[in-house]
Every structure is written in structure tokens, then in C-alpha cells.
Amino acid sequence: MHKVRAYRPLEWALPPRPVEREVISRLPDTETGRPPLLFVHGMRHAAACFDEHWLRHAAERGFPAHAVSLRGHGGSGGRDLLRRATLRDYVHDVIQTAVALPRQPVLIGHSMGGLVVAMALARYPALGGVLVAPVAVDHGLGSALALGRHGPLALLRGLAGRTVPLRPEWLFAQLDGDTATRHMAGLGDESPLAQYQMILHGPPGRPLGGAPVLVVGAGEDRLVPAGDVRRTARYYGTEPVFHRGFGHDLMLETRWREPLDQILSWVAELPQVTR
């Protein structure tokens, strides 16, 4: 049994600093009755990574699709204080965006955003949660080790409190060089505190209202090992779905449609009311 923690004096005393957030929205032409989707990006990414393909396609399939840039990322404010941002601030950004929507959304988080969504699900009763190539819910040591294997210097820089450098081959398995380079140029800085927290954090609480969770993995992920994805799925009592031939950034790959269609089919099956 997971204990409920109602008494939160330090959270009450130290609310996250308010910021302006960039939210990119693609809406269906007509009201379809389908639940809204809220996409949350990963480390160094921003809402724009979902606007490349996924938002428009989700809207075409009848889902109001939104993506938020976490503080200090993309077009959101708080860049000057990024070095002090923590995962708790990111969770705040996600929930603030969720409650501003007309209905309870399905939260869809990628990589670090997957962990942030897992934490948000424990604080806000979303309709459901989708964790895409998520940093594992219990700890990110597997990802740190994977990073250390591919690029020991990148790991050391991260441990020294600098933004972790990334290489295109760690993120993509299908893209040509030019497209990959373009996406790499769009990456921003990351908060060192959030990077540390990604490695060492405890498991978040259970999803409020028993929201169902889908865990999606990438077959050729160089940053989140398959074992970590399975561990996350097991935590939610479910089986992960792996997409063969995909790198870590599934939403930017050439065959981006496959994982998204699978996610949308899962969302379409959800009961419309949280229980």
C-alpha cells in the first residue's frame, strides 16, 4: 500500500516560482469528444520537438494536442533561473498546464518528461499517463551507466554540474545527417539539479484516481536501457511496448507515425471518466 502524504509544510512554504510557459496547441477542426493530450519533453528538448510531427497528427485523429515547454526550455520563461530548477518545478509546470485545460488530459512524457509525468500522475488525477522511453521511475543509474559507456566525458560533464552533451547517434536511428543536425541545433541547456535528480530519485506515488499507464520503449535506445523500461512498466503493473528500429527520440524519427498511432489507439480505449 502506498501511503498518502497530505501534510506537506515545506511544499506549502516554498511554492515553485511562477513562470510564463510556452504551450503549443494543435486542435481538431471539430469537437470530437476525445480527451486532450499534454506532451512533456525530455532533457534539453522543448515543446517544439512534438510540433515536428506528433501534435498535428494527433489533432487530425481528433485529439486536442498540447505540448508545454518546461521552465528554462524552449519559449518558456525561467531561463535565468534554470540552474536552480528541480524536477519538482517541472512537475509544477506540467500540472499548471494540465489544470488550465478544459478537461482532464492524458499526460504523455518523453525521457526525463516521462519521469516528470510519472511524478505528476501522483499529484494530479489525469485521465491516463503515457511514458515514452522514460527515465526509470525508481532511479536513473541505468541511463547514467549507458551514457558513461557511450560518452564517458559527457557523463563527467553532467556530474560536474554542466549540461550533458548529446550526440545525434544517441538520439536517432533513422534520420539522415542533415535532419539530425537540425534537431541537435535546437537543443538547449538543462538544469544540473534536474540532471542529478534523474539519476537519484525515489519512485513516485501511485497515479491518483488509478489512472492507467502505458509504457513505450525504443528498440535502439542508447540512453534508456530496455531493462529500465521494463522496470518502469512493472512498477505500474503493465507490459512495455517496444518499437523496433527506433532511437531514443521516437517522435522525431522518420517512422514517427508508428509509436504515435499505437499511443493514440491506447488513449482511444481509455474510459472517459477517472475512477
Next chain:
Amino acid sequence: MAERGDPTGRTATYCVIGAGSSGLAAVKNLRQYGFDVECLERAEDVGGNWNFGGPTSRVYASTHVISSKPFTQYPDFPMPDRWPDYPHHSQLHAYFRRYAEHFDLLRHIRFGHEVVDLRPVDGAAAWQVTVRTADGVEETRHYAGVVIANGHNWQPKWPRYDGEFAGELLHSMHYKGPDVLRGKRVLVVGGGNTGCDVAVEAAQHADRALHSTRRGYWYVPKFTFGRASDQVNDLLIGLRVPRRLRQWLFRATLRATVGDLTRFGLPEPDHDILETHPIVNSLLVYHLGHGDITPKPDVRRFDGYRVTFADGSEDEVDMVLCCTGYLATVDFLADPQRLNWDGDRFHLYQHVFTPRHDNLFVAGLIQPDSGQFTIAHWQTVAIAEFLRARERAPHAVREFLETARRKLDHRYTAGVDYADTTRHYYEIAHHDYVRGLERTINRLRRAACTR
């Protein structure tokens, strides 16, 4: 609606009375736990006290909350970042509407339905509710259980004085804005948060403002150390700073900033800071210091327009505004004994549970030293956990009600004995009380999980 009026009492639907801050949380949380809910609301809109102009709304044009956002909001529905630390009542009303829309609660609420009678049927296996609609039609419905969330800040509590007052005698329930004060000599009675707010408005708009309080209070500014004051207090609580040290720190801070209030003619507080709920008001001291408010002790008697005070002084006023608080009442409950009414107050375990029934609850009947809606949320989570445990582990619920009977009068005041007036019956220290609710929630949850 016919299906709800099943006369056999065989219904699985729960009734929530009132769609204010506590009722909405009850509907939302019971729904989230999978229960069918119907909410009966007398007004045509959600918000209760915060539905300005509604039948049970007692806010006035300038009302802002006195606890900052993190203490005030529902924990799973935070107020927008763009809102100030202390939002205005119109924002609160918008907040409740958005909460109801976001969680799809409106289709469970029957507006314009006033509950006029509530009584148990089938040996209290179900409850019979009589509602009166706006066109005066009465009808009876049966429910599996009832959550009473009718609010407790609408039935005025009037003070009694000797003599007759010839001018306008009003209660704060009638006070909607400063227009009524213009051109008048006004006596504001009451040192609570409303009394101080209204005294400030009288200072700004009336010809003269007199403020009668029975005792000396601690006036806490809304901001200290660059933060909302309640956040400073909870930072110290969260860091486990003992109460005595916190009291010393706050005393020292107030002495260093506001200083000795007796120089304005206010009485010395007869209690230490944090021993009664603080008056959160930055402006009262400001206007006292500008001579816009004349502090006065208790009223002894009236004689025409003449007021005599406890210290023997006399004055003439045109209007007396009694900000003397409200009385908790559940006037539709046929037999108030069901909620352990002793003629003066309700005796409930954690202000929510009655040991007599496993299907009758009260939400929101508290006077916290902090925000209300956060706590109402956890109260209604506790009710939902109770109902789930009742289905899955009936024996555990019976044991729980036995505990409730034994600890009926346990007060969650963090060891402070608040002075015993009707207002103080339901006073709680938020950190003590929320921890108590947390224990209840986890106890019931454990019972439901292990069966």
C-alpha cells in the same frame, strides 16, 4: 430525476448537500473513488460563500483570501501562477467554476434544489432527503449516504447589548461593500478578520470609524521577509522549529516592525502569538497609525445614537456593523442528535465522522488557522476512503467508528487551548489537523487493501 426518487431506498447514490468549496471537493473525490454522487445546491451556481450575491454568500466586494495560494488551493488543482498570493473572491469563484468544469462535476449537481429535511430510513441504511425547488415544489429522494457540506459562515451570530440603538444595526452578513458607510459615523464591532477588514473600509469611506474589540490581538501583516506570512510560519514548522521559538521569533519580528500597538490605544494582547488564530491584516495598523480608526473596548449599552463602552467612554454613531461571526447549523437535519448536537455544537470525530452512522458525514465544518479548501479536500478524501473501506472491510470500519467514539472530543489545536467561544469550537491548527486526517486516510486505506 425519477430514478433517484426510488421510494424503496435501494439506491447506491450518495448525496452531497451544497456545491461550495467543500461540497465540490466531496463530489469530485467520491467520483474519483468510483461512487455515484448527486449534489443538491440551493443557489443557481457553484461557490457557496464565494458565489458573490448568492443566498449563502457572505463575502463583500473587497474580500481577498487571508491564506496564501499554497494553503488555500485544492492540492490536485493548483491556482494559476499568474494569480497573486492572496486572490480576490471573484477569482475564487472562477476557480470553483473551473474546478467543476475540469473534473466534469456539473452534470452531478442539481441547482436550485434546497434541502429542507434530512432523516434516516431503513434503520439508517439509507437517508431520505426532501428538497424544495425554486418553484416551491417539494420532493423526497433516498440516498445510500449523505455528505453535509452546507457551510458554517452564513447564519449570523448577533451580540446582545443593553438598551436600544436608534441608528442602523447591521451584521457583516449584510455588508457587501463600502457604499453603505459613506457619510456616516460607523462603529464596527468584532476583532476577527472580517471585523478588521470592515474597520479598514470604514476608515477609508465613512465619516468616522470606531472599532470595538473585546481583547487585544496580534495583527500579522500579509507579507513578512518578502513572502506571504503563512509561508514563513510553515517554513519554520516544516523545519521543526519548536512552537516556543517560533512564538519568540514572531514576537521579535512584530516588535521590530509594527511595534507596540498600545501606543495607538489598543489593549495589550492577553495571550501569546499563535495562541489564537492570527488576524491577518496589514492595513488596520496603518489606519490606526493615521488616526483614521478609533479603537474602543467592548460595548456596554446603547441609548438612542449614544454608545457607552466598557471603559465608561461614550460616543455617538449612525451605524453599528456587527462582525461577530456566524453560527454553525444544519437546520434541515430532523434530529440533530444524529450529529451529536449538544445544544451548542456538533461533536464529530475529526470534525467529519459521527460514531452513530457509517453513512453520514460533514465536510468543511472547521475554522483553520490556514486555508480552507486544501483541508476540505483531505476531509473528503478521508470520506471516500471510509466508504471504500466500508465496502471492502466492514469490520475495520466498525473498529474505526469505535475509535471515533472514544476520541470524539480530541481537538487538533497543536496543544494550544483556543479560548472557548462558539467560533473556537471548530478551530484547528492546520498542521496538527492535516496530519490527523492523513493518519485516518492511511488507516482506512490499509484496511481496504488488506481486507
